[in-house]
Amino acid sequence: MSDTPDVIEVLRNLPPVAAASPDIVAADLERGHRAVTARRRRRLALSGAAAAVLTVVAVGAVRFGPPVTSPPPTASGTASATVRLTLVDYRGDQPVGFKVTTVPQGWTVTSSDASAFVVAPPGVTVASPSPGVPVSVQHQIMVSLRAWTTFPAEASTEEVDVNGRPGQIGHPLSSATELSDTTWLMFPDGAGHTVQVQVPASANLTESQIVRFAGGITVTGQARPIGG
Amino acid sequence: MRRTSEKDGDFTEFVAQRRPELVRLATLLVSGDAAKAEDVVQTALTRIYLAWPKVRRETATAYARRCVVNAAIDERRSLFRRREQLSAQLPDVAATDTPHQDGDLAVALLATLPASMRAAVVLRYVEGLSIAETAAAMRCGEGNVKSQSARGLQKLREQFPARAQHVCP
Numbered sequence: 001m002s003d004t005p006d007v008i009e010v011l012r013n014l015p016p017v018a019a020a021s022p023d024i025v026a027a028d029l030e031r032g033h034r035a036v037t038a039r040r041r042r043r044l045a046l047s048g049a050a051a052a053v054l055t056v057v058a059v060g061a062v063r064f065g066p067p068v069t070s071p072p073p074t075a076s077g078t079a080s081a082t083v084r085l086t087l088v089d090y091r092g093d094q095p096v097g098f099k100v101t102t103v104p105q106g107w108t109v110t111s112s113d114a115s116a117f118v119v120a121p122p123g124v125t126v127a128s129p130s131p132g133v134p135v136s137v138q139h140q141i142m143v144s145l146r147a148w149t150t151f152p153a154e155a156s157t158e159e160v161d162v163n164g165r166p167g168q169i170g171h172p173l174s175s176a177t178e179l180s181d182t183t184w185l186m187f188p189d190g191a192g193h194t195v196q197v198q199v200p201a202s203a204n205l206t207e208s209q210i211v212r213f214a215g216g217i218t219v220t221g222q223a224r225p226i227g228g
Numbered sequence: 229m230r231r232t233s234e235k236d237g238d239f240t241e242f243v244a245q246r247r248p249e250l251v252r253l254a255t256l257l258v259s260g261d262a263a264k265a266e267d268v269v270q271t272a273l274t275r276i277y278l279a280w281p282k283v284r285r286e287t288a289t290a291y292a293r294r295c296v297v298n299a300a301i302d303e304r305r306s307l308f309r310r311r312e313q314l315s316a317q318l319p320d321v322a323a324t325d326t327p328h329q330d331g332d333l334a335v336a337l338l339a340t341l342p343a344s345m346r347a348a349v350v351l352r353y354v355e356g357l358s359i360a361e362t363a364a365a366m367r368c369g370e371g372n373v374k375s376q377s378a379r380g381l382q383k384l385r386e387q388f389p390a391r392a393q394h395v396c397p
Contacts, residue, residue, distance in 0.1 A: 007388035008381070010334040011256065011354045017248040025243045029236060031270060032277025039278065156282060 043152075043173070085204055087213055097223030098143050101216030104203060110140065114222045117143040121203070139200050143217055145225035146186055146194040152179075160207070162187040162214050169207055185210050189219045239280050242288055243273060250296050256350045257300035259339030260332070264303060271299040293355075294365045297347055337387050341380050344368075348376035349384065 020028075087102040094100075097114040104119070111118040120140040149172075151157050157170035167187030171179040181201035189195050197214050199205055205213070250272065254265035272295035276283065283291050338346050344366065351362040352373065362377070363370045 005330055007334050007337065007384045008353045010330045010388075011338070011350075014252070014331045014335075017251045017255070020244060020247040022244075025240055025247065028243050028247070028270065028273045029240055029277070031274045032239065032280075035274045035278055 040173070085209070087205075087209055090216075097145075097220055099218040099220060100143070100213075102213055104141070104205065104213075107141070114224050115144060117217075137198070139202050141200070141203060141213075142198045144196050144198075145219065145223050146196040149184075149186075149196060151184065151186075158207075160185070160187075160211050162211055165190065167211070167214065169210065183207070183210060185214050187214060189217075191219065193219055193223070193225070195219060235280055238285070239277055242292075246289060246292060247273075250292055253293065253350065253355065254296050254300055256335065256338060256354060257297065257343075257347055258303065259346075260335035268296060268299045268303050271302070272296045275299070290361065290364065293351070293357075294367070297351070297365050298367075300347070301343055334384070334388065337384050340387070341383060344372075345376045345380040345383075348373050349380035352377040353381060 085104040085106075088105045090100050090103045092109055096112060098112070098117040100117065103109075104121070106122045107119045108122070109118070110120045110124075116137075118137055118140050124139050151168065151170050152173045157168040160167045160169050162185070165188050167185055169183060169185045172182060172184055173179060183199045183201070183205075185197040185199070186194050195214070195217060197210065197217070199210050199213075247269065250269050251265055254268040254272075255262060258264040258268060272292065275295050275298075276288075276292055279291075338349070341349065347366055348362060351357045351365055352359065357365065359370050359373050362373045366373065
C-alpha cells in the first residue's frame with residue numbers, strides 16, 4: 001500500500017495539455033465576435049419589441065397638461081445642455097401606472113399609461129401616438145417596469161440608494177463597443193418589480209437628481225412591464 | 229472602455245497563455261471527457277470575451293476559472309446533453325481505453341463524485357487554490373468548500389488504493 005501513489009498527486013501529474021495553436025485562439029476570438037453581434041441584435045430586437053408594446057398601449061394615452069411650474073429661463077426656449085435643471089414638485093394629474101412627486105422644472109408629461117411615464121423638455125414636440133407607429137422617447141425621460149433589460153457587460157454600474165433599496169445606475173450601449181451617454185437607473189420597487197428610469201444626457205440632471213427623481217416614483221397596481 | 233483592437237489583442241494574448249490550464253481544469257470537471265471539456269472551455273471563453281472590457285487583468289485568470297466551473301456545471305445541467313450516469317461504485321472493468329493507468333483511474337474516480345464536490349476537490353487540491361479562492365470560483369460559502377472538498381478527498385482516497393491494487397495487482 002505504501003507504494004501506491006496518492007490520488008491527488010496522480011491528478012496533479014496528469015499529462016499537460018498542449019499549447020493552443022494560433023488557429024484555435026483565433027477561433028475563440030471569432031466566437032467572441034459572433035457573441036457580441038448576437039447580443040447586439042438581441043438587444044435591438046428587444047428594443048423594437050419595447051417600442052411596439054409602447055405604441056400599442058400609448059394609443060389611448062392622454063396628453064397631460066404641464067405641471068404648475070415655470071419653464072426654465074433658456075435663451076432658445078428649449079432645454080439647454082449647459083443649464084443644470086432643478087427638480088420641482090409635480091402637480092399635474094397623476095399617471096395610471098406610476099405616481100411621481102417631482103419632475104424637471106418646465107418639463108411636461110407627454111405620455112402616461114400602465115406601461116410608461118414619459119416627460120419631455122420644453123420645445124420638444126411629441127407627435128400623437130398612432131397605431132402601429134413606434135413612439136420615440138428620444139430626449140425624454142421615461143419611467144417603466146423592466147422586463148428583460150440589463151446593463152451591458154461593458155458598463156460599469158454604480159450602486160445607489162433609492163428609498164433604502166439598492167439601485168444601479170449606469171449607461172446602455174449605443175453601439176457594439178460604445179457606451180451611450182443616456183443614463184439608466186434600475187431599482188426594486190419592493191413589490192417584486194424593477195423600475196427602470198431612462199434619462200437622456202440632454203436632460204443635464206446629475207446622478208443625485210436622477211436618484212431623487214426615482215425616489216419619488218411609486219408603482220401602482222396598474223403598471224406592467226414592457227419588453228426591452 | 230478599451231478599443232476593440234486593444235481588447236482583441238489582450239484577449240488573444242490571455243487565451244494563448246491560459247487556454248491549456250483552462251482545458252485541463254475543464255477536463256477534470258467533466259470527468260475526463262476531452263470533447264466535453266473543449267465545449268466547456270469554448271463556452272467559458274465566449275462569456276469571458278463578452279465581459280472582457282470589465283475584466284481586470286490581475287483577476288482575469290480567477291474570473292476565467294469561475295467561468296469554466298459555471299460552464300461545466302451548466303453543461304451537466306443542460307437538458308440537451310446526454311446525462312452522465314453516476315454511480316457510487318466504479319464498474320468492475322474501467323471504462324477507459326487504457327484502464328491500467330493511475331491517471332485514468334483517478335479521473336474515473338473523480339466522476340463518481342457529485343459535480344460540486346468534484347469541483348471543490350479539483351480546485352482546492354489539484355489546482356491548489358485557497359479555500360477563499362475556491363469559494364469565489366464556485367460562488368459558494370467557504371464552509372461549503374471545506375466540507376465538500378474534505379468529503380470528496382476522503383472518498384477518493386478510500387477508493388484509490390484499493391482500486392489501484394485491484395486494477396494493477
